[in-house]
Amino acid sequence: MVNAPPPFIPGAFVGAEHRFRARVYFEDTDLSGIVYHANYLRYMERARSDMLRIAGIDQRAAMEAGEGSWAVTEIAIGYRRPARLDDDLLVVSTVEAVRGASVIIAQRILRGTDTLTGESLTEGRVTVAFLSPAGRPRRLSDDWSNRFTAIMNGETIPC
Template sequence: MVDVPPPFIPGAFVGAAHHYRLRVYFEDTDLSGIVYHANYLRYMERARSDMLRIAGIDQRAAMEAGEGAWAVTDLAIKYVRPAKLDDDLLVVSTVEAVRGASVIIAQRILRGQDELTNGRVTAAFLSPEGRPRRQPAGWASRFTAIMNGETIPC
């Protein structure tokens, strides 16, 4: 009998916040063992993608159906403390605002209780031609439910 690994455990919602855990690997760091600045953005992107997936927002299906796709239109990030090789990190994401064609998500990267990085991302839903388009109504209601800490309608 072959041992089967446990299923992949994605992030999870804790109230209105999505929690996504990760570990810092050698490939994430520079020669001094400090996380390279662009990797914080990758960590945040992974967490946002996981949050959307858990919320039932199928980005791939929307793209394949020709409806459109999300694009980051504004990003602010502040580096507070460095993450280091082998650190266990937690990315906490919260929906701050839901608009017709966009959503604003605040994110923090923590090591234990210490905040390492915080950022705010505005993502707009764009048509296949690259023009802003209303996000699907079901998606807006899911974002609003997340923002209010309600059970996510899937």
């Protein structure tokens, strides 16, 4: 008898934090079983994409409508400890600032699934900007700005 896989569990908001779980697979590591440095950025990117989706910010619809797309314009990352093969990771994201065309998001990656007991592995600060199809900064809609502000303040996201 084959057991059915568990349902997909996306990230979730807990107050002002978006929490996203990930697991380290063999493809994420080097020959010593340690996560390759660029893959931490991938975990962070997946968490940010999940955060936007849950917040009701439809990246695909914006691209298909010719409105524009999100791009990382600045990133700072600090590595504290290595993640290893089969580790359970938790990416915690918080919105720090909402500007006219950009948002600053702080992210940290923990080993474990609890923000209180998890071991801090990596910390980053990312600026993402909404760009027009021509690549120029484009002001966030009032709806998106309100959603990011609600997230930043730990409030319920507007419907």
